[in-house]
Amino acid sequence: xxxxxxxxxxxxxxxxxxxxxxxxxxxxxxxxxxxxxxxxxxxxxxxxxxxxxxxxxxxxxxxxxxxxxxxxxxxxxxxxxxxxxxxxxxxxxxxxxxxxxxxxxxxxxxxxxxxxxxxxxxxxxxxxxxxxxxxxxxxxxxxxxxxxxxxxxxxxxxxxxxxxxxxxxxxxxxxxxxxxxxxxxxxxxxxxxxxxxxxxxxxxxxxxxxxxxxxxxxxxxxxxxxxxxxxxxxxxxxxxxxxxxxxxxxxxxxxxxxxxxxxxxxxxxxxxxxxxxxxxxxxxxxxxxxxxxxxxxxxxxxxxxxxxxxxxxxxxxxxxxxxxxxxxxxxxxxxxx
Ligand code: PEP
Ligand code: MN
Numbered sequence: 001x002x003x004x005x006x007x008x009x010x011x012x013x014x015x016x017x018x019x020x021x022x023x024x025x026x027x028x029x030x031x032x033x034x035x036x037x038x039x040x041x042x043x044x045x046x047x048x049x050x051x052x053x054x055x056x057x058x059x060x061x062x063x064x065x066x067x068x069x070x071x072x073x074x075x076x077x078x079x080x081x082x083x084x085x086x087x088x089x090x091x092x093x094x095x096x097x098x099x100x101x102x103x104x105x106x107x108x109x110x111x112x113x114x115x116x117x118x119x120x121x122x123x124x125x126x127x128x129x130x131x132x133x134x135x136x137x138x139x140x141x142x143x144x145x146x147x148x149x150x151x152x153x154x155x156x157x158x159x160x161x162x163x164x165x166x167x168x169x170x171x172x173x174x175x176x177x178x179x180x181x182x183x184x185x186x187x188x189x190x191x192x193x194x195x196x197x198x199x200x201x202x203x204x205x206x207x208x209x210x211x212x213x214x215x216x217x218x219x220x221x222x223x224x225x226x227x228x229x230x231x232x233x234x235x236x237x238x239x240x241x242x243x244x245x246x247x248x249x250x251x252x253x254x255x256x257x258x259x260x261x262x263x264x265x266x267x268x269x270x271x272x273x274x275x276x277x278x279x280x281x282x283x284x285x286x287x288x289x290x291x292x293x294x295x296x297x298x299x300x301x302x303x304x305x306x307x308x309x310x311x312x313x314x315x316x317x318x319x320x321x322x323x324x325x326x327x328x329x330x331x332x333x334x335x336x337x
Contacts, residue, residue: 001040001041001045001048001062001063001064001065002038002039002040002041002062002063002065002075002076003017003021003038003039003041003053003059003061003062004036004038004059004060004061004062004063005017005036005037005038005039005058005059005060006058006059006060007036008058009037009057009058009059010058013056013057013058014030014037014039014058016056016057016058017039017053017056017058017059018030018039020051020053020056021039021041021053024047024048024051025043025047026041026042026043026044026045026047026048027041027042027043028040028041028042029042029071029076029077029230031076031077031078031079033078033079034079035078036078038076038077038078040070040071040076040077042070042071045064048062063075067261068215068219068222069215069218069219069221069222069261069262070222071222071225071226071230072218072221072222072225072232072261072262072263072264073218073261073262073263074260074261074262074263076263077263078263079263080092080263080265081230081263081264081265082265083203083231083232083233083264083265084203084231085124085160085179085180085203086160086179087160088123088124088160088179090203090233090265090267090293090294091233091264091265091293093334093335093336094335094336094337095288095292095293095294095295095326095330095335095336095337096123096124096267096293096294096295097117097121097122097123097124097294097295097297097323097326097337098122098123098124098125098126098162098180098267098294098295098296098297099117099120099122099124099125099126099295099296099297099298099299099319100113100114100117100122100125100126100127100162100298100299101113101126101127101298101299101300101306101308101313102127102128102131102298102300102306102307102308102309102310102313103127103128103129103131103139103141103142103146103307103308103309104127104128104129104141104142104146104147104149104150104163105142105306105307106149107149107152109300109301109302110127110149110150110152110153111149111152111153111156111157112301113299113300113301113316114153114156114157114159115156115157116299116301116316116319116320117159117299117316117319118157118158118159119320120316120319120320120323121323121327121337122159122297122319122323123159123160124159124160124161124162124179124180125150125153125154125157125159125160125161125162126162126163126182126296126297126298127146127149127150127153127161127162127163128141128146128163128164128182128308129141129142129143129144129145129146129147129149129150129163129164129174130143130146130163130164130165130166130167130170130174131164131308132164132166132184132186132187133308138308139307139308144173146163147163147173147174147176147177147178148177150163150177150178151177154179160179160180161177161178161179161180162178162179162180162182162205162296163177163178163180163181163182164181164182164183164184165178165181165182165183165193165197166184166187166193167193168192168193168196171196171197171200175200175202178202179202179203180202180203180204180205180233181197181200181202181203181204181205182204182205182207183197183204183205183206183207184207185207185208185209185210185212185237185272186209186210188206188207188208188209188212188216188217188220189209189212189216189220191220191223194220194223194224195223195224195226195227197224197229198223198224198225198226198227198228198229199227199228199229200229201229201231202229202231203231203232203233204224204229204231204232204233205233205235205267205296206220206221206224206232206233206234206235207235207237207269208234208235208236208237208239208251208254209239210239210240210248211239211240212239214254214257214258214261217234217258218258218261218262221234221262221264232264233264233265233266233267233293233294234258234262234264234265234266234267235266235267235268235269235296236250236251236252236254236255236258236266236267236268236269236273236287236292237268237269237272237273237296238250238251238269238272238273238274239251246273246274246275246276246279247272247273247274247275247276247312248272248273248274248275249273250268250270250273250274250283250286250287252268252283252286252287252290253290254266255268255287255290255291255292256290256291259291265293265294266291266292266293266294267292267293267294267295267296268283268284268287268292268294268295268296269295269296269297270283270284270287270295270297271296271297271298271309271312271313271314272298272309272312274312275311275312276311276312277303277311277312277313277314277318280297280298280312280314280322281314281318281322281325284297284322284326285325285326285329288326288329288330288333288335288337289329289332289333291333295326297314297319297322298312298313298314299313299314299315299316299319300313300314300315301315301316303315323337
């Protein structure tokens, strides 16, 4: 349920409406937009049946949110959400580039890659310590040791750390070291895990699953937000289609579709979408042109020797020249990187 306020509503009227709603045991989410102020009501709305809110001074109308996702929806919050990653803001005019290796392999290589992507203009470092691999015999990540290396890389470069959580039992360790908790494509409907990160305060990068519809993606974000964590960032990373010339098919139209339906930021991961480094630059540029708020890119100093996803990883020099091109695209659409 949302309460749309009159343009003329005074602060004391707003305070009074909030007091009334809270007195009923419901929670409010105040969204002060440029055009309108809206109060989102969270909780059992049946309580409101005998307590009409539209009679209160300052209220223009009271509307139910008909969509199954509520906190995620643009009706609930008409203005874009800007999420604070310990000082790096995502969802505003400045595009955020998150770059780094697929998985953390050693302290030395991680720090070398981190320094290179930082120099080229990335503001966050990616790197998996817990890796969801298709084969149980593939490298599974360094675990807590990998998290410690990410911590070292952050200390050295100031980059914010984005790393995946696969198992609720590792929540404490990942939350201790991550600036953003990544939920991987394969866990998009692991509802216990979603609720677990929903209880945390740190931002969550929620990756679309291989066969997840946009509605299902939004519902997964609702799981996280329903637990109190409103810091959700979507990530389009390609979906599985009949086309097999790329690893997945990058669904670029997901960007404007999600933005129409939700106020949350959208990041694009062209690396996992295409699976080949040669195609990463064009899809990165297209993603920025289509309105992405950020990019998640795999960069490795020795792709041939990488323990995971070397074929889709950019060398640091290629990444740096891509960043120069991306700056031009961003400028052309009135944004910056
Ligand atoms: C990743 O980004 O490290 C990853 C495993 O990607 P995805 O979950 O999208 O496959
Ligand atoms: Mn990878």
